[in-house]
Amino acid sequence: FPPPERSPRAQNPVDAQVPVTEKETITSSLSPLIQGTPKVVPAAGKPSVCQSSQGVCSSPSTIKGAPLKGPSTSQAPPDPDSLLSEVLNQKVAELVQFLSVKYVTKKPTMAAEMLQSVIREHKGHFPVIFKKACECMEVVFGIEVKEVDPVNHSYELVKILNLTYDGMLSNEQGMPKTGLLILILGVIFMEGNCAPEEKIWDMLNKIGVFAGKKDFIYGEPRKLITKDLVQEKYLEYRQVPNSDLPRYEFLWGPRAHAETSKMQVLQFLAKVSGTPRAHSLERTF
Incomplete structure (x- = not known):
């Protein structure tokens, strides 16, 4: 134009x-x-929660590790699908925190480490959680989670679009x-x-x-x-x-x-x- x-x-x-x-x-x-761009808000001084009403990264506004609220005795039990979605969104937020620390400390990571440290009992949902966390890393931080070893599923975190400055x-x-x-x-x-x-x-x-x-x-x-x-x-x-x-x-x-x-x-x-x-x-x- x-x-x-x-x-x-x-x-x-x-x-x-x-x-x-x-x-x-x-x-x-x-x-x-x-x-709909997501925001990351601090919990105890660390990035912990990725929030958005309609962005690619969406999770509850509770801080990392906060217990999910149970159903009220005066209300109908919550939809199981909604509860699962809330739990998975919280896992996305936790994985974003984990990956952001890896970037700051310039350390690679592996799928096995993410499963053990973050995903734990939700291993069956790892592909979905990992995909959303990677999207959130790109939008919020401009950081790509790049696979460097397909056999061992090893990843490194790099700046996207060939940019050499990250403001840190x-x-x-x-x-x-x-x-x-x-x-x-x-x-x-x-x-x-x-x-x-x-x-x-x-x-x-x-x-x-x-x-x-x-x-x-x-x-x-x-x-x-x-x-x-x-x-x-x-x-x-x-x-x-x-x-x-x-x-x-x-x-x-x-x-x-x-x-x-x-x-x-x-x-x-x-x-x-x-x-x-x-x-x-x-x-x-």
Whole structure:
């Protein structure tokens, strides 16, 4: 698509190959992803629960290890399927916590270790639990659980989309922030390669991230997106020229262009939003 008039950049040849109808479909794929992006909330200072009303990672809002509530004597017994779903969702949250620790400590893991340490008596449901936990790791943290030994089912955790920065401090404090960066890059592209700051904050507010409110994963969000990611050259943050009141906008930074591509970002967003867009996007590009 041609960039908005406010941006002096020339049209990217990749953008020119994307039909308007394709952009509209991609945008519709991105919208439910933003609205349903899961959040991880702390329990005793650790990531423990992946929450979402409609995102790929959904689990109860109780903290890790909290007992499930039993049926009230004045109410009908709960549906067994609902109870099972709640238990499995809690296992997804526990496995996300386990995998995030493995990433922070830079240690691989094996299916046997996950079964013994997390899944335990729910081994029969491991494929479903593992799949949802992997999706949650990708959306929330931007981390892929990659199988490196199919025989022994050994996995390592790596940053997705060839990005080399995860926003963690050198002393292993904090949590990876790559997932948020990818969402922002996607919104910038959807806005014609140049997104007004208010559009970015509208997206962040929908996933419970607010300026001035410290977030467990992302720290102080305004500092992260207007300073840290700008300093790392993943984003450009500039004042809109000729505006009556001071307004700002975001663009892809040179490091984002060098390490990934719009096609990769859109394929990822389509994948995690649950829509079959990857193959059609690949044909488009």
